[in-house]
Amino acid sequence: MIGRVIKHPKLYGIYLNKAKLETLSQEYKPKLLSGPSDKVRATFVLTRTTINFLKKHVSAQIPTLQYISSFTVACAYIWSCIAKSRNNELQVFGFIIDCRTRLVPTVPSNYFGNCLATCGTMAKTSALIEKDGFVTAAKLLGDCFHKKLNDKDGILKDAATWYDFS
Numbered sequence: 723m724i725g726r727v728i729k730h731p732k733l734y735g736i737y738l739n740k741a742k743l744e745t746l747s748q749e750y751k752p753k754l755l756s757g758p759s760d761k762v763r764a765t766f767v768l769t770r771t772t773i774n775f776l777k778k779h780v781s782a783q784i785p786t787l788q789y790i791s792s793f794t795v796a797c798a799y800i801w802s803c804i805a806k807s808r809n810n811e812l813q814v815f816g817f818i819i820d821c822r823t824r825l826v827p828t829v830p831s832n833y834f835g836n837c838l839a840t841c842g843t844m845a846k847t848s849a850l851i852e853k854d855g856f857v858t859a860a861k862l863l864g865d866c867f868h869k870k871l872n873d874k875d876g877i878l879k880d881a882a883t884w885y886d887f888s
Contacts, residue, residue, distance in 0.1 A: 766803075768796055780860045787861055789868040798860035805850035805859075813850060815863065816842030824871060841870045 768776075776795040780787065801815045822829040822837045829837055843862040850859055 766796075766800055768799065776856075776860075780857055780864075783854065783857045784861055787864045789864040789871070790860065791867070794863050794867060795860055798856055798863050801859045801863070802850045802856040805847050805855065808847045810847045812844055813847055814842060814844045815859070816840060819867075819870065839870065841866055 773792045773795060776799060777790050777792070780790050780795060780798075797815065797817065801813070805813050817840075818838045819841050820837065821839045822831075822833060825837070843866045845858065845862055849855065852858070
């Protein structure tokens with residue numbers, strides 16, 4: 723049971739009191755997977771050589787950046803590319819991180835279930851499309867990772883605000 727593994731009083735109630743199991747009936751029809759026609763999908767292929775080049779570029783531009791991972795530079799590159807197709811508005815880049823090894827006490831490695839937290843940052847399009855837009859994106863994402871992963875109050879500090887407990 724989740725309550726025995728993750729000690730968080732408000733989250734514990736979600737799993738015990740709010741859980742609703744849904745069953746599939748004979749008349750179940752899956753949703754159509756086609757999206758709006760004004761959207762574009764793309765596949766980005768970043769080789770190990772490209773990733774290493776991007777990491778070195780960010781390290782050279784911002785030597786004080788605490789967290790530069792492959793995921794950080796890949797997300798920063800994609801975010802700065804996508805921003806070029808947007809108007810000058812506030813851009814949000816969010817993602818989910820696995821928290822099993824980051825809880826105190828840590829969750830056992832054989833834990834079967836979700837243990838995720840949100841992480842994200844935002845910037846104006848103009849900051850992401852300028853000459854050093856990729857570096858700006860990498861700094862924002864790297865700082866976000868560092869702050870989330872090293873939060874002294876715990877990774878689930880604000881978890882209770884994410885859910886409606888009514």
